[in-house]
Amino acid sequence: MANKITNLFNIQYPIIQAGMVWNSGWRLASAASNSKILGLIGAGSMYPEVLREHIQKCKQATINPFGVNVPMLYPNIQEVMDIIVEEDVKIVFTSAGNPKTWTTWLQERDITVVHVVSSVKFALKAQEAGVDAIVAEGFEAGGHNGRDETTTLSLIPMVKEQIKVPLIAAGGIATGRGMLAAMVLGADGVQIGSRFVASEESSAHKAFKQAVIDAKEGDTQLTLKELAPVRLIKNKFYQQVQELYKNGPTVAELKNLLGRARAKKGMFEGDLENGELEIGQISGLIHDIQPVHQIVKNIIHEFEIAKKEVSNF
Structure with missing residues (x-):
């Protein structure tokens, strides 16, 4: 399933496991990367030295690429970025801030930079800042979100129309059919969060997973x-x-x-x-807790079935 996203991250499937606070520790990220997608450690809920520990454990648990998601409102942002460089992490997803602040600094250190946006306006600013790819997230998504409440169905084609860098869709995607729909709308890949919350490897509390x-x-x-x-x-x-x-x-x-x-x-x-x-x-379509490798397998299987069905229209 080679395309711009698989080539950019050196992964088999164009799927990114979102770097969610309190959910995306090294166990989830390494399991995702071992499933041939891109796993992300969520730095937003970690003190700098805790992040270092998770990066080191992730490197021990997978030989495949993984990255770190960094909300740029983080109070210890310089220390976090220094740790990422010291630990030789090669992929960083930034969010909640101005992409111009860190993109060049990271790229000068041979790090691929992706920025998360919720609007066309911010997608254009991210492209202007020189990011390697953009995540456009519709307001269906969990956690912190865009003020304009633009849905993924509307946001992805509007962003695609305006940018030239690879585009990753996020928000309301948890199945193979959702993945195919996003890619038909113009995305080169998808970022999935909620489905991986309800995984065995997620660091979320079991009561929250059940909820x-x-x-x-x-x-x-x-x-x-x-x-x-x-x-x-x-x-x-x-x-x-x-x-x-x-x-x-x-x-x-x-x-x-x-x-x-x-x-x-x-x-x-x-x-x-x-x-x-x-x-x-x-979450209304998530009915069980599964290991990450099974979640990925199910998504890809459903994606392939849906693609064949669409080709018969």
């Missing part, structure tokens, strides 16, 4: 747009947010309710009432 596979249509909602838009499962904390909205809260009041470590509490520690439970709308 994901129990989720149905309408069980997630984008909220907290005044801070940073985030898609959550509707739990006790989510309802508290909605109650606060009834009174027209200030940003300070929203921040006070959010507090600290809500995502860790929910996804990593398994507090399903008081934690942030970040997952995508596609």
Whole structure:
């Protein structure tokens, strides 16, 4: 299945396992890379030295390419980037910041750089910054999201029309049919998050994994747009947010309710009432917890079947 994305990352299938906070440790990333897709370690929930440990363990667990996802709002960003260089990581996905800040610096150190965007405007800025590829993520996605609420179905062809660098689709993709649809719309590959949350190798708490596979249509909602838009499962904390909205809260009041470590509490520690439970709308199609290699096998098998079906139209 060779194309621009497989060639760029030296992988067999044009699939990227998203670098999600509290879910994407070295076990998930190495299992993904061993399944011939690109695994990503999620640096956003790791102190610098914890990230170093995960990189080292990932290198021991796979001989295949893997990368690190780095939210650029990270307070120790220089230390994180230095560790990535010191540990000889060759692929970095950046997000939540200006791609001009780090792209050239990383590329000068022989690192492939991909930037995550949620709009055509930011895709063009990423291309101008010189990134090697772009992830365009629709608002169906879990976790932090775009303010414009542009769906993947609309976003991918609009971005494709404007850019020349390889394009990776994200948001609402968890199956082979979803992968094929995204590529028909113009994507060269896909980034998948929610499906890999519900994997055996994900570092998410087992209670959160169960909540994901129990989720149905309408069980997630984008909220907290005044801070940073985030898609959550509707739990006790989510309802508290909605109650606060009834009174027209200030940003300070929203921040006070959010507090600290809500995502860790929910996804990593398994507090399903008081934690942030970040997952995508596609959770309604996720019904079981499987090892990563089986998830990838199922996606590719369904992709090939769907491609044959489409060719008969």
